[in-house]
Amino acid sequence: SPPPPLPPPPAPPPNSPPPPSPPSPSTSSCFALREAAPGTWPIRAPESFPYSCGEGDAGLAPSCLDSGRVTFAEATDACAAAGARLCSAFELAAGVAQDPDCPDNDQLAWSRSACGPGLYYTVKAQNDTVASIDECRSEGDRARLRCCADILESPPPPPGPPPGPQPGAALPTPASQAGARPAPPAETSVDLDETDLANLGGEGQSGAGPAAQPPLETGVDLSAEDLANLNAAEDAAPDYYPAARREAVRPDADGSAAGDA
Numbered sequence: 637s638p639p640p641p642l643p644p645p646p647a648p649p650p651n652s653p654p655p656p657s658p659p660s661p662s663t664s665s666c667f668a669l670r671e672a673a674p675g676t677w678p679i680r681a682p683e684s685f686p687y688s689c690g691e692g693d694a695g696l697a698p699s700c701l702d703s704g705r706v707t708f709a710e711a712t713d714a715c716a717a718a719g720a721r722l723c724s725a726f727e728l729a730a731g732v733a734q735d736p737d738c739p740d741n742d743q744l745a746w747s748r749s750a751c752g753p754g755l756y757y758t759v760k761a762q763n764d765t766v767a768s769i770d771e772c773r774s775e776g777d778r779a780r781l782r783c784c785a786d787i788l789e790s791p792p793p794p795p796g797p798p799p800g801p802q803p804g805a806a807l808p809t810p811a812s813q814a815g816a817r818p819a820p821p822a823e824t825s826v827d828l829d830e831t832d833l834a835n836l837g838g839e840g841q842s843g844a845g846p847a848a849q850p851p852l853e854t855g856v857d858l859s860a861e862d863l864a865n866l867n868a869a870e871d872a873a874p875d876y877y878p879a880a881r882r883e884a885v886r887p888d889a890d891g892s893a894a895g896d897a
Contacts, residue, residue, distance in 0.1 A: 662785040664719030690733030700738030708775035711746040715783035723784035725749035728759035733782035745780040
């Protein structure tokens with residue numbers, strides 16, 4: 637007997653939201669912050685976080701020397717104003733922002749590590765394990781302020797699109813037309829007198845008409861056979877060879893042109 641049919645494949649899992657993007661680095665590097673305030677922003681945990689520096693005093697408001705506490709939004713803005721960022725929970729637990737000049741290293745400070753919607757870990761700045769010292773708090777609560785920065789600063793944003801033309805401004809001339817001669821004016825009809833018509837070698841009315849034919853080449857020795865062929869061609873196409881021109885170049889019975897003196 638045939639084998640039983642295979643069971644249908646399991647249904648795909650429901651669409652899940654994309655994973656959050658990695659936190660952006662600080663706008664100023666540790667070196668730039670240290671250059672602005674020598675002796676500050678050291679790398680305090682080179683074994684765990686060799687690319688992070690932290691601070692609890694220099695350039696921060698409120699600093700660790702104050703008794704004030706801030707909300708999560710206030711802490712985020714204070715670090716950004718200093719060119720730094722909030723520390724992660726692991727950075728705080730590793731002692732990246734443990735400042736020996738600060739008396740509040742054993743108090744909970746804000747981290748940027750989320751523990752739920754609108755919730756963030758608060759961690760003591762002293763070097764210890766996260767499990768024993770962290771606390772998940774609402775972003776509206778208050779905690780101490782610590783900030784961290786990165787060895788490499790955040791790259792500048794990509795340039796935006798070029799601005800469009802202003803209303804009423806003339807459009808730029810394409811490079812292919814730069815320096816090109818202006819187009820000639822459109823051809824108009826002109827009145828030609830008899831002298832102009834004679835110089836053009838044809839008869840016609842004033843205004844636009846058939847294109848003038850180039851003057852027949854003179855001063856050329858033609859054989860009797862050439863003259864016979866030329867006369868036959870002129871007789872076959874009288875409109876192409878104007879009568880005045882034919883009379884000027886057609887030889888007489890004695891072999892001389894009608895125009896010869």
